Amino acid sequence: MRPTAKFSISFGLVTIPVAAYNATDSSTSVSFVRIHTADGGRVRNQPVCSLEGIEITPDEIGRGYKPDGGDTVVPLSDDDLDALPLPTAKTLTILAFVAGGDIDPLQMGKGYYLGIDSPAAAKPYVLLREAMERHQRVGLGKIALHGRETLAMIRPVEDALVMQVLLWPHQIRSLDGVLPERQTEVAPAEVAAAETLMDSFGELSEDDVHDHYREALEEIVAAKLAHREPEFPAGEEQPTGQVMDLMAALQDSVRAARKSRGEDEDEAAGGSSGGGAGPGRTTKKSTAKKTAAKKAAGKKVAAKKSAATKTAAKKATAKKASGGGRRAG
Secondary structure, three states: OOOOEEEEEEEOOEEEEEEEEEOOOHHHOOOOOOEOOOOOOEOOOOOEOOOOOOEOOHHHOOEEEOOOOOOOOEEEOHHHHHOOOOHHHOEEEEEEEEOHHHOOHHHEEEEEEEEEOOHHHHHHHHHHHHHHHHHOOEEEEEEEEOOEEEEEEEEEEOOEEEEEEEOOHHHOOOOOOOOOOOOOOOOHHHHHHHHHHHHHOOOOOOOOOOOHHHHHHHHHHHHHHOOOOOOOOOOOOOOOOOOOOHHHHHHHHHHHHHHHOOOOHHHHHHHHHHHOOOOOHHHHHHHHHHHHHHHHHHHHHHHHHHHHHHHHHHHHHHHHHHHHHHHHO
16 A cells, blocks of 8 residues: 555654555445436536636646635645644644543544554554553544644554544534424333344344445446346345334334344243343233133133032022922921
8 A cells, every 4th residue: 555644643752753544445435427318428527717718727726715705715825835834744743642432423534544654663653552552542633634734533453553534623513403393202111122122133244234235236237238137136125104103113123133033932022021121012912811811710710609609509499399398298
């Protein structure tokens, strides 16, 4: 890999020359080109001057800055940018060490692998990495990359240091207009059922982190080139529509997750009763069976009492008849 930037990490009085390498590869992502639908020709963006209306060459393109609240554009040359008093242009100065959980994931941007840029940097490089790993801390600092200053986080990953570009706090939008207008409450049983559903999810498999969209798109392209219909593997139909009964949807989701792992109904019932959050249909069936059994037992007892009452009545009638016959004689 070729480094995209070279600078030094300032750690107190220790300086570590490093080279930054792109940690991600965007070339493998799906991208489309724009075409003219009438004939399939490519639609390109041409650099055209807004004043003269003519196309210009790349060496005629420069930088300009538009201040807020105006239409004036101020030209800026490379010399103007080089004259900026930025100590971060060549050095990433670590300003603080914080716990990794204190960084809002919304701030995290592009990642870079950091490697040593000279043999003398090996020992301080390893020292910083091991110190952060043992202390469970990440370093925060500022660095100028690609013509602009940005926040950066340095953290240990395996045997290397990784730099994560961070957005400025003012670049994170507020939650105004996102949250529901009215406060929504959920029952404890619903929360427990949701926790049971979370526990029923297994580990991520290799297939889960595979780009199936890219494969399907490539199949469509291959089918068009071969003048045939695309062939896709049959998959499970995903449920759609509005959820009306949240509790029933949670319970059905738990059963579906367990079924996908090959667990039978009995195991599911045992797991749900042990977690205290499984008021599923299996438990309802078991309760119904117990209730039916109690009713049947009650009917048997009532039948026995009724039969005993009828027998006692017959005996009393027979005695009365016998006594009456004797008095008549």
